[in-house]
Amino acid sequence: MTNKTIKEFQQLMKELYIVRDQQRGIEKSLLWLQTEQGELIDAYLKGDTSEIVEEVADIFAWLCSICNLFKIDLESAAWNKYPNKCPKCLGSPCSCFKK
Numbered sequence: 001m002t003n004k005t006i007k008e009f010q011q012l013m014k015e016l017y018i019v020r021d022q023q024r025g026i027e028k029s030l031l032w033l034q035t036e037q038g039e040l041i042d043a044y045l046k047g048d049t050s051e052i053v054e055e056v057a058d059i060f061a062w063l064c065s066i067c068n069l070f071k072i073d074l075e076s077a078a079w080n081k082y083p084n085k086c087p088k089c090l091g092s093p094c095s096c097f098k099k
Helices: 006-024 026-046 049-070 074-081
Strands: none
Touching (some): 006 026, 006 049, 006 074
C-alpha cells in the first residue's frame, strides 16, 4: 500500500498514457470508461470480489485519463464539490432523504 494522493495517481496516468489518450480522443476515452463500468457490473453479478477490485481500479484510471484530457485536476474538483459535506443539503452526514 502507498500513501500517495489522487493528484499523484492522475499525474502517473498522464505520464503513462497522455499520448495514447490524446490520439484516441475524448469521445473514445469516454466510451472506454463506460466499457469499464459494464465490466464492473459483470464482476458484481458474478460475485467475483477480486475482479470487482480490478475493475474499480480501471474505472479510476480511466477517469484520471479523461480528466487529463479535459485538463481537470480530479482531486481539486472532488474536494471543491464535496467539501466534507453534502453539496445539496450541506449536511454531514447527508440528510437529503430524511423525512
